[in-house]
Amino acid sequence: MKQIDRRTFLGAGASLAAWSMLPGLGMAQQGSSLRQVRLGVGLKAMSPIVINLVIGEILGYNAAEGFTLNTLALGTNANVQVAVDRGEVDFGVGVPSFGLPVLAQGDWKLARNFYQYTYPYKWDIAVLPDSPVQSYADLKGLRIGVSDFGATDYPVTRNVLRLQGLDPDGDLQWIAVGNGVPAGVALRRQAVDALAYFDTGFGQIEAAGLPFRLLPRPDNLPLVGGQFLQTRVSTLDSHPQWAVGLGRSVSKASTFILENPRAGALAFLRMYPETAPRGASQDAAVEAVLQAISRRIKLYRPPYPDVSMGYIEVSEFRTEAEMTGLQIADYAPFYTNDLIGQIDDYDHEAIRTQARNYT
Known part of the structure; x- marks a missing residue:
């Protein structure tokens, strides 16, 4: 497979032109005291695949951190990377299969992954x-x-x-x-x-x-393919609390869903009713979301002992680089775990209680 380099990423930017001209992009809502945050995801349309990234909006987690979230489906992971690098979104979903080739060529300079919201292998x-x-x-x-x-x-x-x-x-x-x-x-x-x-x-x-x-999974299946929250290095340097706020919201949402998946599905459908099967009752729509996320929610917790949710294990990157023949001497520019302690600093039991009582 042809490696995806910086030129390929920049070429993908052309497909963002129509999106970037949308009226009001990145502008604060009139009368709102909450900071407007844009999150780019590599989807063509909203899907339960990103449920733990988005339901913090309806559950009050984003407001508790002082922001409101606008999630933008940008079509592909390459488009998301372009949008993060250009500052057209504040945060994006990072995937190693697209980022590591850029790192190997020495062109990874602007962004950094700071929270792993889904672990391998999916x-x-x-x-x-x-x-x-x-x-x-x-x-x-x-x-x-x-x-x-x-x-x-x-x-x-x-x-x-x-x-x-x-x-x-x-x-x-x-x-x-x-x-x-x-x-x-x-x-x-x-x-x-x-x-x-x-x-x-x-x-x-x-x-x-x-x-x-x-098909049965092979015995030598590698722990690769985690998905991450990323932002520009300049944002981490100047406003680390913004990354902490989003990461904490996602961590709370993940804890909520793990405690009560049905409540998580209901919250998602209240945010995105258009994702429900046409003509389905509420119960049937909730069941459809539950079927979609039942495998994924098992991957919210890290498969590594004694670490908090969101922790990034660099061996995943090394394994994927070796699989694809990439020569990478230093992974430090690609990720950071410096914010995980702050992100995890909340009342987990209060979130689980909220999930149990959600109707």
Whole structure:
């Protein structure tokens, strides 16, 4: 796969032009005393995949930190990176598969990851229930569907299949099939032989009643593919409390969801009612969100002992760099754990009580 360098990131900026001209972008609301914060996510439309990033708005966590959040779906992770670097958003979702190649080329200078909000590993490969494919090795010569070539399921799955002895370019054909239910439909109609996708995406397909079977994960599956909050280094230097505030809101929201997933789903739907299946009752809509997030919420807690939620383990970056043949001597410009202690400084039991009592 061609590495994504700074020039590629800047090229992605052209697709941001229409978004950046939206009226009122980044402007404070009239009469509001809360600071307006823009968060960029690499989605084409809002989805439960980012539930723990957004429900702090309706649960009061953002207001407690002095801000209100405007979440912007920018289409791809590359677009998010461009927007963060240019200061067109205040914060963005960072993914190593797009950032590490830039770091390896010495061009990573403007942004830094400061909170890990989802830990590895979240991807799988699915086939139809009656497919003869039984393992990753059986995929040789087949058509693999991914949601989008700008999404993380594409580069991560390529790297994992490379570890299984397959040539991602010579042994496989890759097809972009869209997000959510359309991806499941592509598999069902056999437009692809297998679907490489992430946990919440499979949950949406499952909720739509489309059958599939997940292939067994290989034993040597690497701990890679975490997702992070990032911002410009200049923001961390001048206003670290802004990053602490967003990180604390996300940590509280994650704690809330872990305590009562149904309450988290209900809060999400109150913020984004348009994401509910058309014609669904409230209970049915909540169940659909629960199915979508059931696999993901297990990844909110770090798989490392004695660390707080949000802690970044540098070995994930090293492993992913080795998988892709990147030579990186210093990871310090890419991340920081300096704010984790402050982010984690809140009454966890009060949040869990709120979740239990939420109606």
